[in-house]
Amino acid sequence: MQNRRKFLSSALVGAAAFSLGLPAAEAQEKKKRKRAGKASGPIVISTWDFGRAANRAAWDVLKTGGTALDAVEAGVKIPEADPNNHTVGYSGFPDRDGRVTLDACIMDDKGNCGSVAALEHIVHPISVARAVMEKTPHVMLVGDGALQFALAQGFEKTNLLTPESEKAWKEWLIKAEYKPVINIENKSYDKGPSAFNPLMLPGNVYNHDTIGMVALDANGNLSGACTTSGMAFKMHGRVGDSPIIGAGLYVDNEVGAATSTGLGEEVIRVVGSFLVVELMRQGYSPEAACKEAVTRIVKKNPERAKGIQIGFLALNKKGEHGAYCLHKGFNYAVCTGDTEDKNILIDGKQYFS
Numbered sequence: 001m002q003n004r005r006k007f008l009s010s011a012l013v014g015a016a017a018f019s020l021g022l023p024a025a026e027a028q029e030k031k032k033r034k035r036a037g038k039a040s041g042p043i044v045i046s047t048w049d050f051g052r053a054a055n056r057a058a059w060d061v062l063k064t065g066g067t068a069l070d071a072v073e074a075g076v077k078i079p080e081a082d083p084n085n086h087t088v089g090y091s092g093f094p095d096r097d098g099r100v101t102l103d104a105c106i107m108d109d110k111g112n113c114g115s116v117a118a119l120e121h122i123v124h125p126i127s128v129a130r131a132v133m134e135k136t137p138h139v140m141l142v143g144d145g146a147l148q149f150a151l152a153q154g155f156e157k158t159n160l161l162t163p164e165s166e167k168a169w170k171e172w173l174i175k176a177e178y179k180p181v182i183n184i185e186n187k188s189y190d191k192g193p194s195a196f197n198p199l200m201l202p203g204n205v206y207n208h209d210t211i212g213m214v215a216l217d218a219n220g221n222l223s224g225a226c227t228t229s230g231m232a233f234k235m236h237g238r239v240g241d242s243p244i245i246g247a248g249l250y251v252d253n254e255v256g257a258a259t260s261t262g263l264g265e266e267v268i269r270v271v272g273s274f275l276v277v278e279l280m281r282q283g284y285s286p287e288a289a290c291k292e293a294v295t296r297i298v299k300k301n302p303e304r305a306k307g308i309q310i311g312f313l314a315l316n317k318k319g320e321h322g323a324y325c326l327h328k329g330f331n332y333a334v335c336t337g338d339t340e341d342k343n344i345l346i347d348g349k350q351y352f353s
Contacts, residue, residue: 006077008329011149013168014216017316022091031265032108037243037285037286037287037320037321037322038318038319038320039319039320039321039334039336041218041319041336042062042063042078042215042216042218042336043062043212043215043216043315043321043334043335043336044058044059044062044071044072044075044214044215044216044333044334045066045211045214045215045313045315045321045332045333045335046058046075046076046211046212046213046214046313046332046333047077047210047211047212047213047261047311047313047330047332047333048209048211048261048330048331048332049213049331049333049345050078050079050085050088051211051333051345051350052333052335052343052345053078053079053082053099054061054075054076054079054211054213054315054333055075055103055213055333055334055335055343056077056335056343057074057077057078057163058071058072058075058213058335059071059335059338059343060073060074060216061074061336062215062217062218063110063337063338064218065217065218067215067217067219067221067223068108068109068214068215068217068222068223069106069108069109069130069223071215071217071223072106072213072214072215072223072224072225073106073126073127073130073225073253074313075213075215075225076088076126076211076213076225076226076227077124077126077127078103078339079211079213079227080123080124080125080126080127080184081123081124081166083162084291086164086165086168086229086232086258087127087210087228087229087232088209088210088211088228088229089123089124089160089227089229089236090100090123090160090162091162091164091165091231092160092165092228092229092230093165093168093169093229093232093233094161094166094169094174094232094233095230095233095234095235095236095238096172096173096233096234096235096236096308097118097236098161098166098169098235099161099236100120100160100161100165101118101119101120101229101230101231101236102116102119102120102122102125102160102202102227102229102230102241103115103116103117103118103119103125103131103223103227103228103230103240103242104116104119104125104126104128104129104227104230104242104243104287105140105225105227105242105243105244105245105248105249106129106133106221106223106224106226106249107132107224107225107226107249107250107251107257108221108223108247108251109221109222109223109251110253111251111252112133112134113133113139113245113251114129114131114132114133114134114136114139114140115129115132115139115140115141115243115244115245116128116131116132116140116141116142116146116150116243117140117141117142117143117144117146117239117243118142118143118237118239119142119143119146119147119150119159119192120147121147121157121158121159121160121227122147122157122158122160123155123156123158123160124149124155125227126225126227127155128141128146128149128150128153128155129151129225129243131150131153132146132149132182133152136149136154136298136316139245141242143237163185165335168232169233172232172233174310176233177212182211182307184219209228209261209262210227210228210242210248210259210260210261210262211225211226211227212224212225212242212248212249212259212260212261212313213225213226214249214251214257214259214313214314214315214317215261216315216319218321220317221253221269222251222253222256222257222315222317223251223257224249224251224257224259226242226243226247226249226259226260227237227242228240228245228269230240230242230264231264233332238296239264240263240264240265240267240268241260241264241265241267241268241272242264245274246271246273246274247260247264247267247268247271247272247274248264248267248272248273249273250273250274250276251277252276252277252281253317254281254317255277255280255281255316255317256280256314256315256316256317257277257314257315258272258273258274258276258277258286258289258290258313258314258315259273259310259312259313259314260272260273260310260311260312260313261310261311261313261326261330262308262309262311262326262330263308263309263310264308265276266300266305266308266310267297267310268299268302269297269300270296270297270300271294271309272293272297272312273312275289275293276289276290276293276312277289277312277314278292280314280316281295285316285320285322286314286315286316286320286321286323287307287314287322287323287349288322288324289312289314289322289325290311290312290313290314290322290323290324290348291324291349291351292309293312293324294310294312294324294325294326295351296352297310297326299324303350305326305351306352307311308326309325309326309327309329310325310326311323311324311325311326311330311332311348312325313332313348314325318344321334323346323348323349324348324349324350324351325348325349325350325351326350326351326352327350327351327352328347328352328353329350329351329352330347330348331345331346331347331348332345332346332348333345334346
């Protein structure tokens, strides 16, 4: 009886494909996968709307059979070098002493990882993090040691404090109040990068955000990268979750990968990205795993959670992706091809309505 049922089921599927025509049947199946947040081939996903430009650079690597590791490094270097992006790399908002300090980490499919924190004067901290991974016995270098290493590796020393960021910092110094604005990254880009004016934001203070990216290549291997200039006007020496393996980023090639964005202190407290990957190991979908991580943050301090933003983004080994955040406004970019309709922006679901 069981064999007969299998035969009938296969016959019905075959008949459906025949009646639709093979191309139509394949198109229908692709639509189903897209609705389920699943890709049929290489895929790269990243945080926020500036992730679309980053995804395009990553896809240029993936489409030619390149590795996920090379893809995520190439991808996040785009916002790192963008003078209109004040939350990542060059032109990032400085700390309260006027110093631009950068944090980044990278992790490959074999569990190798590298990280830098409080790095100054280097446009591409992600590439320094990769050098730490590949050329030292260590995982993390910080501050002056990270800079010393970067210069020894041939990275150029650059003034990262642009006139626009310096102006914003001096304006902030008038009151020196610290009240982060949720979702500044969308306020920054809602009219395009060229329209960004930090001095027009309410409260005269500016939050930050991160580019977190994970990719699955044609060989079925995962890698991830995370890079940021950190909180605007933070205390000198402050480090958030972005360069911390397990907090801002985690990759397990048997299961999936996750990254985070938002207030790093809260992500560190739950070791957020590692938590998301472990939940996926237990059978959670990427979105459900991200939701559970967000929920745990809320449970630890419900009142604090009402005034901050945190988002998690995840990709599993099957190519399924999903995200979840505290408040409305977080979105992520998904790229599976060269055309605009294959490099789309998706709104993350949120805990607080």
